Amino acid sequence: MSAKIIDGVAIAQKLQQEIASQIKDLTSKGLRAPGLAVIIVGENAASKIYVNKKRKMCLELGIISKDYNLPDNLAESELLKLIADLNKDYTIDGILVQLPLPKHIDSNKILEYILPDKDVDGFNPYNIGKLSLGRSALRPCTPKGILTLLQSTGVDLKGMNAVVIGASNIVGKPMAMELINARSTVTVCRSTTRDLPAIARQADIVIAATGVAEMVKGDWIKQGAIVIDVGINRLPNGELVGDVDFEQAKEVAGWITPVPGGVGPMTVATLMENTLYAATVLHSLV
Numbered sequence: 001m002s003a004k005i006i007d008g009v010a011i012a013q014k015l016q017q018e019i020a021s022q023i024k025d026l027t028s029k030g031l032r033a034p035g036l037a038v039i040i041v042g043e044n045a046a047s048k049i050y051v052n053k054k055r056k057m058c059l060e061l062g063i064i065s066k067d068y069n070l071p072d073n074l075a076e077s078e079l080l081k082l083i084a085d086l087n088k089d090y091t092i093d094g095i096l097v098q099l100p101l102p103k104h105i106d107s108n109k110i111l112e113y114i115l116p117d118k119d120v121d122g123f124n125p126y127n128i129g130k131l132s133l134g135r136s137a138l139r140p141c142t143p144k145g146i147l148t149l150l151q152s153t154g155v156d157l158k159g160m161n162a163v164v165i166g167a168s169n170i171v172g173k174p175m176a177m178e179l180i181n182a183r184s185t186v187t188v189c190r191s192t193t194r195d196l197p198a199i200a201r202q203a204d205i206v207i208a209a210t211g212v213a214e215m216v217k218g219d220w221i222k223q224g225a226i227v228i229d230v231g232i233n234r235l236p237n238g239e240l241v242g243d244v245d246f247e248q249a250k251e252v253a254g255w256i257t258p259v260p261g262g263v264g265p266m267t268v269a270t271l272m273e274n275t276l277y278a279a280t281v282l283h284s285l286v
Contacts (some may be wrong), residue, residue: 003227003253006149015148016061019272023062026285032188035064036094036120036278037086041079041105042072047098053268054096062273066092076105080113087115092280095119096271117282120274122174123180134181138274138282143175143268146207146228147182153226153255158183163200165189165216165243166209171230175207191215208243218248227256230263 026190027033036058040051058065061249086095095118101107116126122140130137140264166172191210200206200220206227208216213233230244242259250256257263279285
């Protein structure tokens with residue numbers, strides 16, 4: 001029997017509708033709309049596509065987007081100055097610096113310079129620290145969006161065995177913390193982990209974030225498991241695939257996300273959710 005599809009597009013649209021409704025309620029009371037500053041440095045084509053999606057969604061939801069398209073040779077000091085100005089701007093609730101940055105700019109320094117209460121990407125060490133403690137804060141968008149997808153299945157996550165394949169600072173590590181906070185039992189693996197297929201077969205939840213096209217095969221999946229595919233890879237023939245062999249895995253899994261149309265839409269929607277949270281909770285816009 002084929003797995004049930006976790007429709008990230010539909011779930012993201014529902015979240016977007018809720019955000020738009022809350023923002024409309026704010027502005028109807030004479031309050032300002034939440035503000036998001038989006039910074040892109042250089043001419044990375046993939047980054048431009050992703051940033052344009054974010055800007056389009058801001059427009060649709062009623063979030064004020066301030067856009068900064070900066071040249072590739074921008075000095076690090078100039079970017080820090082811009083962030084300092086945005087940190088002081090009370091109309092800006094979130095600051096997003098699109099990665100990757102040019103090699104002459106220290107990404108860690110830039111991300112740490114954003115005030116924690118405006119860090120809508122959830123990458124500031126302060127926010128990661130609060131996530132590790134299970135305390136309310138701005139949380140990394142992709143892991144938080146994945147948790148929303150998992151919750152949409154109606155499955156109780158408490159006590160479930162979860163395997164996260166990939167240990168990046170952006171997805172793998174914060175995803176593990178999200179699952180620990182949901183009271184799952186979590187194993188974090190890498191593509192080089194010994195006996196990785198055997199470990200994955202023990203999992204009730206498999207989250208693949210390796211960046212390796214179709215690495216996770218159907219015989220890695222436990223019958224009825226929930227499979228979340230974070231990857232997006234383009235094959236030589238132009239086809240987009242994830243880190244999971246979807247055709248194989250869907251015949252074994254109980255639930256599975258497609259690529260595209262799974263995790264991706266939730267990442268952008270969760271960024272908007274974080275911006276609204278920053279405005280209403282952290283900046284008291286209510």
